[in-house]
Amino acid sequence: MNEYDSNRIYDLVSTIGYEKTDFKKKANCLVLNTCHIREKATEKVYDEVGRIKKEFRNSKKPLVIISGCVAQAESEEMLKREPFIDIVVGPQSYHKINDLILNYYRESKKINLTDFDTVNKFDKLESIGHSVNKTSSYITIQEGCDKFCNFCVVPYTRGPEYSRPFNQIINEAETLVNNGAKEIVLLGQNVNAYNFTNTKMNFRLSHLLIALNKIKKLERIRFTTSHPKDMSEDLIKCYSECTKLMPFLHLPIQSGSNKILKLMNRKHTREYYLSIIKKLKEINNKIKFSSDFIVGYPEETEDDFNETLDLVNLVGFINSYSFIFSPRPGTPAMEKKLNNKNQNKERLNKLQNLLSNIQIQENKKFENKHCEVLVENKITNQNKFFGRNKHMTPVIFTSNNSKIGSITNVKIESSNRNTLFGSEINNKIEAA
Ligand code: SAM
Numbered sequence: 001m002n003e004y005d006s007n008r009i010y011d012l013v014s015t016i017g018y019e020k021t022d023f024k025k026k027a028n029c030l031v032l033n034t035c036h037i038r039e040k041a042t043e044k045v046y047d048e049v050g051r052i053k054k055e056f057r058n059s060k061k062p063l064v065i066i067s068g069c070v071a072q073a074e075s076e077e078m079l080k081r082e083p084f085i086d087i088v089v090g091p092q093s094y095h096k097i098n099d100l101i102l103n104y105y106r107e108s109k110k111i112n113l114t115d116f117d118t119v120n121k122f123d124k125l126e127s128i129g130h131s132v133n134k135t136s137s138y139i140t141i142q143e144g145c146d147k148f149c150n151f152c153v154v155p156y157t158r159g160p161e162y163s164r165p166f167n168q169i170i171n172e173a174e175t176l177v178n179n180g181a182k183e184i185v186l187l188g189q190n191v192n193a194y195n196f197t198n199t200k201m202n203f204r205l206s207h208l209l210i211a212l213n214k215i216k217k218l219e220r221i222r223f224t225t226s227h228p229k230d231m232s233e234d235l236i237k238c239y240s241e242c243t244k245l246m247p248f249l250h251l252p253i254q255s256g257s258n259k260i261l262k263l264m265n266r267k268h269t270r271e272y273y274l275s276i277i278k279k280l281k282e283i284n285n286k287i288k289f290s291s292d293f294i295v296g297y298p299e300e301t302e303d304d305f306n307e308t309l310d311l312v313n314l315v316g317f318i319n320s321y322s323f324i325f326s327p328r329p330g331t332p333a334m335e336k337k338l339n340n341k342n343q344n345k346e347r348l349n350k351l352q353n354l355l356s357n358i359q360i361q362e363n364k365k366f367e368n369k370h371c372e373v374l375v376e377n378k379i380t381n382q383n384k385f386f387g388r389n390k391h392m393t394p395v396i397f398t399s400n401n402s403k404i405g406s407i408t409n410v411k412i413e414s415s416n417r418n419t420l421f422g423s424e425i426n427n428k429i430e431a432a
């Protein structure tokens with residue numbers, strides 16, 4: 001979502017004359033779009049500002065803007081603590097960035113804007129063009145969260161759940177497809193909680209998927225990140241009915257232990273999660289999964305952790321994210337007694353080794369088979385291209401003339417944990 005926001009911030013400032021530069025030292029304005037989800041996020045931002053300060057020691061000070069969730073969480077404090085920072089703007093008010101910049105230059109006064117103004121943000125963004133024309137493009141459809149897991153800052157930094165109007169999203173998708181996008185990835189902190197009502201009807205994520213499936217030049221649809229509780233029947237059905245919806249779902253569980261899930265306030269059990277996986281596999285036998293895990297949550301015992309390992313073995317996730325619990329300011333879990341650090345590290349290693357072994361085995365299954373790859377870019381100075389298969393696994397393949405934005409058949413010859421390697425085959429063969 002930060003990547004989407006960064007692109008949109010650029011789309012906004014480009015209307016008042018700013019241009020991107022690859023040379024930091026040439027910049028007269030730097031925007032640090034920040035994430036607050038884990039560990040020392042705030043300190044990392046101050047460290048980066050410190051580095052910028054050094055780099056510009058002998059040249060004119062650039063305008064320094066901090067946006068994103070650290071800006072939201074720290075707000076006014078940032079301006080007090082680091083005089084090199086000029087503007088602080090939260091993730092729900094960055095649509096006003098041009099006014100903030102112009103006001104700053106007019107009045108030479110530092111500015112902090114951290115309102116939750118989501119409706120106006122998307123209305124404003126609707127009127128601004130997209131400069132990005134990537135084969136795979138993001139669209140934020142939903143923001144914020146009302147679920148309040150005990151470890152998570154999102155409800156405090158991104159604010160309450162908000163779903164964008166249905167037509168606004170479809171229009172944005174059509175614009176991106178006309179710009180050359182072949183894949184749309186719908187984004188939201190709780191993307192499958194999407195819920196928009198107008199005078200005629202109530203729209204859910206399934207309605208969006210069905211509508212996107214009808215866009216002619218669009219080839220692939222994905223969405224992330226989903227909460228298990230919102231995997232409704234209509235959404236599950238889309239995995240058999242929407243031909244462009246890719247058979248891959250990122251569905252975070254966090255822990256395999258019901259005790260820990262309860263302590264986390266996750267609002268789902270291990271059994272419920274597994275029942276969703278089962279239903280999805282029944283409706284589409286090609287579907288594969290990835291997940292997020294938190295290890296070392298306060299009160300996690302060896303037995304609780306083993307339940308997580310057991311669940312990983314049961315589902316066979318093809319790639320996942322795993323983290324040690326990081327106490328976040330303002331969350332209920334912040335107050336809890338932390339588990340032993342070394343034990344947490346050991347558990348993370350154990351989990352990551354297991355996830356990695358499964359990932360290697362899953363990738364091996366593609367070897368000597370053909371798979372359909374959406375070509376995203378050419379690797380510089382080589383006759384090699386990069387793309388992804390239906391399960392989102394990166395594929396690097398040899399080809400003399402592959403076309404960016406096309407779907408091509410690749411014979412997979414080898415693989416490692418993260419990537420499949422192969423060669424493009426010209427004659428169309430039924431792909432795996
Ligand atoms: N809404 C999604 C869900 O509920 O599954 C997850 C979105 S959250 C922004 C992304 C991931 O960051 C979470 O799934 C969780 O694994 C991780 N995360 C969030 N807070 C964390 C914390 N305090 N410590 C460690 N990991 C955390």
Ligand code: SF4
Nearest residue numbers: 145147148149152154
């Ligand atoms: Fe954070 Fe996801 Fe829980 Fe919301 S549902 S509080 S975004 S982990």
